[in-house]
Amino acid sequence: MPHWDSRVEPRWKQFKFNQPYAKGLARLKTEVLAKTDFDPATLFQWGTMQAMALVSVLEASEARFGAEGQAMVADAVAAVGLDVGRQILDGVELPEGMSEAEFFSFYATVINTIAYASLEDPKIDDEGKVSFHIIWCPHQDHYKAFDCRIQRYFVRGMIQAAQEHALGKGWQVKFDSTIPAGAQTCHFTLWNATDAEAAEWNKYTALLEAKALTRKRA
Secondary structure, eight states, X not given: OOGGGOOOOGGGGGOOOOOTTHHHHHHIIIIIXXXXXOOTTHHHHHHHHHHHHHHHHHHHHHHHHHHHHHHHHHHHHHHHHHHHHHHHHTTOOOOTTOOHHHHHHHHHHHIIIIISOOEEEEEEEETTEEEEEEEEOXXXXXXXXXXXXXXXXXXXXXXXXXXXXXXXXXXXXXXEEOGGGTOSSEEEEEEEOOHHHHHHHHHHHHHHHHHHHXXXXX
């Protein structure tokens, strides 16, 4: 059983989704992993190189173009997050009776364990809140704590994709702790937020962006 299919809730088996980047995934499985001596662990090294390049692109854009360069990269990353979320949910019909909390928790599992290639410990706290621990993340040994802000841009798009479904409207996410900042796990909470609570996400993102620009000027 693949690590992403380990949830025990009965409705998890009813939650159908699409694998993102399905064409390349099929080729990898059938033509590469099944027929060659390719070591899949090298995908970690390749992916880490891409991630560190993105950090470098963001920092270089901030240094040369300031807030405009920062916004350009942020929007581009968010657009990729939106595209991945839409690929996962495209044409998906949710099971009758599935709650908002179940939908968001299951969607987060797909994002965490497939798109982010991480190991998680998820929890449906109540009808208005779900959470999860990231036990291992491919970035944790190479990202600095401040680099994790890039994930906020991916998540912005991914949340937007979820909000396009009826059960996703109004939900928001917050980062409670991260491994690169010294925590044992990365912990995230998703909840059915008020407008004021949702605005806090954007406010904190703006604070991080301002801090990044201040660091560059310094």
